[in-house]
Amino acid sequence: MPIVYRCKNCGYVLHYLQKVGQDYVGIPSINEVMSKNGYICPKCKTKLTKPSQNDILITTIGIAKKRTMLPVKIGGSFYVPMSLLNGGKTQSEAEEEQ
Template structure:
């Protein structure tokens, strides 16, 4: 699930963390994004503000990916030996 940092003034995406392993440091904090751009939006050149808890928005995924039909049980050596001993 991507994490997007969006300018509250113009609505442009300032930074997007798309997948695990994108970089070695993990998800940047809002303070790190603020410092990365010097506190100024690169699109509209207005001052950025650090978000409060109320500013954070969590949205559901738009796409659901199916893995296909999964096996109900995976036979292991212990269960196959048990079945042979019962027979």
């Protein structure tokens, strides 16, 4: 089962583990992933925060592929399609509407 750590604001993939055993380190904690970049998204410079329970989605690989939920490689980086993030809006745009 893939594990994707991404920025809530822009969808930039901070860490993508495609399968168990991919590397010798194992699954990093959210703190390890966020601290690697100084708790700032390297793409949009938004402060990274720990996910809430609503931010965590557990599903099968089949459903993830069908719904295009897996990251897409663009250049040397992975991104989650924007349509999955706040209905296609950045986090700041979604917050302004509330």
